Amino acid sequence: MKTVLLNPGPVNVSPRVREALAGPDLCHREPEFFDLQDGIRQRLLQAFRAPAGEYTSVLLTGSGTAMVEAMTSSAVPEGGRLLVVQNGVYGERIARIARVHGIAHDVLECSPMERPPLDALATRLARTRYDALAIVHHETTTGLLNDLAPVAALCRRNGTRVLVDAVSALAGESFDFTALAPDAVACTANKCVQGLPGLSFALVRREFMDAMRGYPERTLYLHLPRHHADQEKRSTPFTPAVQVAYALRAALDELVDETVEGRVARYRRASAIVRDGVAALGLDLLLPPALRSTTLTAIALPRQLGYPALHDALKRDGFVIYAGQGPLAATLFRVATMGAVREDDYRRFVRCLGVAIGRA
Numbered sequence: 001m002k003t004v005l006l007n008p009g010p011v012n013v014s015p016r017v018r019e020a021l022a023g024p025d026l027c028h029r030e031p032e033f034f035d036l037q038d039g040i041r042q043r044l045l046q047a048f049r050a051p052a053g054e055y056t057s058v059l060l061t062g063s064g065t066a067m068v069e070a071m072t073s074s075a076v077p078e079g080g081r082l083l084v085v086q087n088g089v090y091g092e093r094i095a096r097i098a099r100v101h102g103i104a105h106d107v108l109e110c111s112p113m114e115r116p117p118l119d120a121l122a123t124r125l126a127r128t129r130y131d132a133l134a135i136v137h138h139e140t141t142t143g144l145l146n147d148l149a150p151v152a153a154l155c156r157r158n159g160t161r162v163l164v165d166a167v168s169a170l171a172g173e174s175f176d177f178t179a180l181a182p183d184a185v186a187c188t189a190n191k192c193v194q195g196l197p198g199l200s201f202a203l204v205r206r207e208f209m210d211a212m213r214g215y216p217e218r219t220l221y222l223h224l225p226r227h228h229a230d231q232e233k234r235s236t237p238f239t240p241a242v243q244v245a246y247a248l249r250a251a252l253d254e255l256v257d258e259t260v261e262g263r264v265a266r267y268r269r270a271s272a273i274v275r276d277g278v279a280a281l282g283l284d285l286l287l288p289p290a291l292r293s294t295t296l297t298a299i300a301l302p303r304q305l306g307y308p309a310l311h312d313a314l315k316r317d318g319f320v321i322y323a324g325q326g327p328l329a330a331t332l333f334r335v336a337t338m339g340a341v342r343e344d345d346y347r348r349f350v351r352c353l354g355v356a357i358g359r360a
């Protein structure tokens, strides 16, 4: 039986993406690899409609955290200061990255059940000069989608760069590069992009990439301008995950064909099946509709059933659900609607969930 992954990545991929892994053995110093790298970088700009004159793309071997760390540690000038918006585990991780790299920073800590209060943010930005602000687009902790537009507008007014962790959002949620004009956006291959784990990427304003070249080099491997400068010269500083790159190119071809709008609409249909089905079973959703992402639904565990028993029952039926994180672990489970999964599979999941909780 095929396992349907309802965890928020790595996701089920299409046969075409999986088969691409079996491409030819390839030395990463040969022109064939640089054609592959160039193709991926160009398709990223194309798929996300990031204006090519203003944005550039950069690839990195490593999971989403590697790119979030590369972006954050490269983005603050000598003596500069970062503001981290934290309303979940991944915002907290960005603050940890800043700490590890000795970057002066403050944290705007908000409830994981709310979007950051804009008045508090405006006050912070007006009182203190921040070179950059980092925010998570979709907090996978709860399934909360932060509203980037007013945050980006406040930052623009204060001359503060905007860094976005869009690891669990890009390709699964609407993201308008022209309207938002973010400075850097980090993402991974193996969530809504529907590639395989091992590669991450960022879309960065060209002018910001140039500015970062003058900032301190806080890490050897994760210094973003190093990767970018080499990739611009059809080179690479280190050994990349070549076969995962074959799969990413295939995934991006599929994304360009489906379009981001088409994929968001498909994920929206999937999350509606899950949410309507769960509500009909009498289970509560953690967040009110206005705060929910398209790509993940956090659901209260039924009182009589702990997470391990629910997980194991559904796994026997071919579905992998995901536990709550941190303090939410005891009360929640999560269902992602990302990846190459058919609507019928989500319908069957709802039926199996009903049986597992004794409400079928």
Ligand SMILES: Cc1ncc(COP(=O)(O)O)c(C=O)c1O
Pocket (backbone or CB within 6 Å): 008, 009, 063, 064, 065, 066, 068, 090, 136, 138, 139, 140, 165, 166, 167, 168, 188
């Ligand atoms: C919003 C967000 N940021 C960062 C990460 C970390 O990505 P990875 O596990 O690929 O390092 C995740 C993973 O789920 C995430 O959801």
